[in-house]
C-alpha cells in the first residue's frame with residue numbers, strides 16, 4: 001500500500017517533470033556573434049542565423065583552425081536577460097580534450113547533445129582544419145532540463161594553450177508552455 005503510494009507519487013513527479021521539460025512552445029536562436037582574437041590560428045569564414053519559420057532558426061558556422069590545436073580549454077557561461085544579461089547558474093572552465101575523450105562534464109553534455117548531429121566537432125583532439133556547424137536548430141526534447149521562460153546568452157570562449165583564441169556567443173529564447181504544464 002505504502003509502496004504503491006510512493007510509486008504513484010514518483011510517477012506523478014516524473015510526469016510533471018517530463019511535461020515541464022518537454023513542452024517548450026518556443027526554443028530558438030535569436031542572435032549569434034563570433035570573433036577570433038588570433039587570426040593566425042583561428043579564422044571565421046562565416047557565422048549566421050537563418051529563420052526558416054517563426055519558431056525554427058538555423059545556425060551555421062564555418063571556420064578553420066590553421067595549426068593543430070592539442071591543448072584546448074572551454075569557458076562556458078550562461079546569462080539570463082533581466083535589465084541586461086546577468087550571470088545565470090552556469091560558469092565552467094574545462095579541458096576540452098579530456099572532455100571529448102570522457103564526456104565527463106554534465107553541463108557540457110547537455111549542450112553537446114543538442115548540437116553534435118549538426119557539426120564535425122564530435123571527435124577527439126587534436127583539432128585542425130575546417131570546423132563546421134550546419135543547419136543547427138534547437139530541439140526542446142533533447143534539453144532534458146527544466147529552465148524558466150526567458151532570453152539567454154550562452155557565451156563560449158575557446159582557449160588554445162591557455163590563451164583565448166575565439167568567442168562563439170549565441171542567444172536564445174525559451175518559452176515554457178504554461179497551459180500544458182499545469
Ligand SMILES: *[C@@H]1O[C@H](CO)[C@@H](O)[C@H](O)[C@H]1NC(C)=O
Nearest residue numbers: 033034035155156167168169
Ligand atoms: C561574448 O560574451 C561575453 C560575455 O558577455 C563577452 O565578454 C564577450 O565579449 C562576447 N564576445 C563577443 C564576440 O561578442
Ligand SMILES: *[C@@H]1O[C@H](CO)[C@@H](O)[C@H](O)[C@H]1NC(C)=O
Nearest residue numbers: 038040041066067163164165
Ligand atoms: C596565435 O597563434 C599562433 C599560431 O599561429 C600561436 O603561436 C600564438 O601563440 C597565438 N597567440 C596567442 C596570443 O594566442
Ligand SMILES: *[C@@H]1O[C@H](CO)[C@@H](O)[C@H](O)[C@H]1NC(C)=O
Nearest residue numbers: 045046061062063130132134
Ligand atoms: C567554409 O569556408 C571555406 C572558405 O571560404 C570554403 O572553402 C568551404 O567550402 C566552406 N565550407 C562549408 C561547409 O561551407
Ligand SMILES: *[C@@H]1O[C@H](CO)[C@@H](O)[C@H](O)[C@H]1NC(C)=O
Nearest residue numbers: 116117118119120121122123
Ligand atoms: C559525428 O557526426 C557525424 C554527422 O552527424 C556522424 O556521422 C558521426 O558518426 C559522428 N561521430 C561521432 C564520434 O559521434
Ligand SMILES: *[C@@H]1O[C@H](CO)[C@@H](O)[C@H](O)[C@H]1NC(C)=O
Nearest residue numbers: 070071072095160161162163
Ligand atoms: C596546456 O597548455 C598550458 C600552457 O602552455 C599548460 O600550462 C598546460 O599544462 C597544458 N595542458 C595540457 C593538458 O597539456
